[in-house]
Amino acid sequence: MTSALPSLLRRTLRRAALAGALASAAFVAPSAQTPPPAPAPAARTGQPTTQPTARPTDTQQIPPVTFRAEIEYVEVDAVVTDERGNLVKGLTREDFDVYEDGVMQKVAFFSQIVIPVERLDRFVSESRPIVPDVRSNVRPFEGRIYVLMLDNYHTGALRSALVKKAAHEFVEKYLGANDVAAVIHTSGGVANSQEFTNDPRLLHASIDRFIGQKLRSRTLERLDEYNRNPLLQQQTDGQTGRDTKVLDPRDSERGFYASSTLGTLRSLADFMGSIRGRRKAILMFSEGIDYPILDVFDSRDASTVLNATRDAIASASKANVNFYTIDPRGLHSMGDENMELGGFPADPSFGINPQGFDQERRLAVDSLKVLAEQTGGFAAVESNDYSDAYDRIVRENSSYYVLGYYPPSNKRDGKFHKIEVKLKRPGLKVTARKGYAAPKGKGEVTAVDPSAGTSTALRDLLNSPLQSAGLTLSVAAAPFDAPKDNVAVTVEIVGRNLKFTQDKGLFTNTVEVSMLPLEARGKAQQGRRSEVKLNLKPQTAQIMSATAVRLAPRLTLPPGRYQLRVAAKEKGGLTGSVFYDLTVPDFTKEKFNMSGIVLTAATAQVTPTAEPDPILKATLPGPPTTRREFYPIDVLALYAEVYDKLQTDVPHTVDVTTRLVSESGKEVSRTTDARKSNEFQLAKGGGFFGYSAQVPLADIAPGRYMLQVQAKARIKDAPTVQREMLITIVEPPPDLVKPTAKPGASEKP
Secondary structure, eight states: OOSSOOHHHHHHHHHHHHHHHHOGGGGSOOOSSSOOOOOOSSOOTTSOSOOOOOOOOOOOOOOOOOOOOOOSSEEEEEEEEOTTSOBOOOOOGGGEEEEETTEEEOOOEEEEEEOOOOOOOOEEETTEEEOOSOEEOSSOOOSOEEEEEEOGGGSOGGGHHHHHHHHHHHHHHHOOTTOEEEEEETTSOGGGOEEEESOHHHHHHHHHTOOOOOOOOHHHHHHHHHHHOHHHHSOOTTOOTTTSOOOOTTHHHHHHHHHHHHHHHHHHHHHHTTOOSSOEEEEEEOSOOOOOTTOTTTOTTHHHHHHHHHHHHHHHHHHTEEEEEEOTTOSOOOGGGGGGOOOOOSOGGGOOSTHHHHHHHHHHHHHHHHHHHTTTOOEEOSOSOOHHHHHHHHHHTTEEEEEEEOOSOOOOBOOEEEEEEEESSTTOEEEEOOEEEOOBSSOOOOOOOGGGOSOHHHHHHHTSSSOOOSSOEEEEEEEOSOSSSOEEEEEEEEGGGOOOEEETTEEEEEEEEEEEEEETTSOBOOOEEEEEEEEEOHHHHHHHHHSEEEEOOEEOOOSEEEEEEEEEEETTSOEEEEEEEEEEOOTTTOSEEEOOOEEEEGGGGGSOEEEOOTTGGGTOSSOOOOOOEEOTTOEEEEEEEEEEOSOTTSOOEEEEEEEEEETTSOEEEEEEEEEEGGGSEEETTEEEEEEEEEEEOTTOOSEEEEEEEEEEESSTTOOEEEEEEEEEEOOOOTTTSOOOOOTTOOOOO
16 A cells, blocks of 8 residues: 555545444354344445446356467576686676577577575464465566475485485575475375475475385395395306396386486476576485486386486476486485395306495486586585585576577477587686477467467466466465355455556456466366456546455365466456465364454455455455555454364353464454354354454554464363464555544544
8 A cells, every 4th residue: 555545545445444443243243043144235334335347257167278388589597607606797698609509699688687585584473484375476576496306216215304304404494585496206296296386384394295215226126136046046067147147126117217207307397498587496306316227238228218318308408497406315325225235146247246336326326417417507416415505506596697599490300409608708607508409390289269268368377387477466265164165265456457448437447367276286176267347437446446356256176285376367468377375174084173264354345346255245244355464543354164073962162262463472462252062053073153353453553463363162182273364564654544533523525
């Protein structure tokens, strides 16, 4: 909110705040036994009398889409350092020469990227960070992009903790507030992975689900095979190990593991290729691929693994993605293989000896070095301290140059084209990718079915790896225990971005909003599309331009983890998207639980609502809002539901407390309500009740606060459930503060 408010909005805000402060009956929780009556059609005090004639179209499932970024030009990022390894800034386009296959290219695009490291400003309560419950695209993405790839297939189970420790350290100490990261598990456990987010809690949770699945050493498997076969130990005269080979009995599995890991790298690089103008980093936590690719006679998948390695590097080069490989084993040690050592064959020609372990380790480490060095990254191996490596990764992804050029030919020859970046200034070192693989065959053409509803622009936003700024919107979501329409979503689109046109005295625009929930496995769930036609009178258009337009739809989602993707487009062509991390609890598994919190405020009634929530209209005194910044003249109201399956046959009481706590830990507001079990509404296996509370903000100092709702049953050993959100109280602008009126005086409209 700005300090200079339109006079109409200023008066409306005053009235809304006054109505919220005086009409306390509107904030009283409805009875749990008798549903409250629907509100009268007359406008509530303080609401604008002219609402937008905006109605969403029928909902429909968003069809699956494909997102493709063709190579129209080649993009390469370059990190420049001096002789001491310090990053060099301030270079220009004229300082670089770019060659493709030995031929100098014309640099058509040049940019220097300098990204500051912003530390997370966490609100810590009871030693726990409180994460905001609203997601917005108000700031364009200007951070670093990381993917943490945890290689289950090439990490020993007993060394899983080392991978977790190393990955946790990077997220905790090196992930900036302006960065995004994803976590991928190579074993195909998609449900264990995490889409791009800047919420450290979700990243840490995904890391904690990692379990190494590496096969036993190839040397140990061959030794067991030798010991199981007495014929190998009873050789006839003149026979040696060269005449009778001892093969790895798990060679096929080992080849599959290697190909799968490399295939994951390739797919990640392809997926990240659609992100332009940014350096992209994949941090691969792995002990390395120890498949013997040079033993083409005894290792059946040697050529397959070798080709998969080339494909992964080619995809990274094409997508301008850098691999950073991190070996969690640290300094050289025999590890758990040492515990399984036994006697080796006396005949050295079998090639089964202690040196086999060293050969496997060298092969694995070499694979990490090749993957990193060929894509512009580096390998962090043979070290127990990753701080230097992490510092270097952050530095290289914070200051670099992006150079783009159009290739000399658009032939889709499928060949690898070598790139070389040279500097004209002496004494400087440049690190860049080695080349790119051109596509092969005809380009993919995706036909857009206009009958599907969702526009092409929004499809691209929904299928993009990252959310997009432009049309500013904010999203909040609260899950409830219900068979359908169980997720209450609130979307607010900033009104100043809407480009109205005048038609017969009305201000018109059309806003398209599409929602796509992606579950943890990447499968799209039932989506929703709304087309809001705005035909506004001048006063309503003025209010909307100064505030926002709100939609409060419902989604039906089964329990699970989701990334709710919301994209919007206005008629003027401006677009934007928000990716919201959402967890829908399985309320059937817990005997005592709570829904999400839905929040409104007295001044929230000022913002026009194009699509109201039909369920919350009966339980919340105003429309839900994504605003979390309020003036001290405001009054908050919230709604949540408590689900109780503790002891259905024993009468008991549930206490629900709403608190407002400052960053210093001081409690500045508290309200408590007690509900008896005979007041609960019946539900499967127990009962539930709706809970509402009013939180006046008068006399509360500006600052950031935690709003917490906590429920506890008066039963021995009963669990406590709570939900929290962050709000900020700011000083109101001078023209919004109402002066003290003289006795008998009244405010002029």
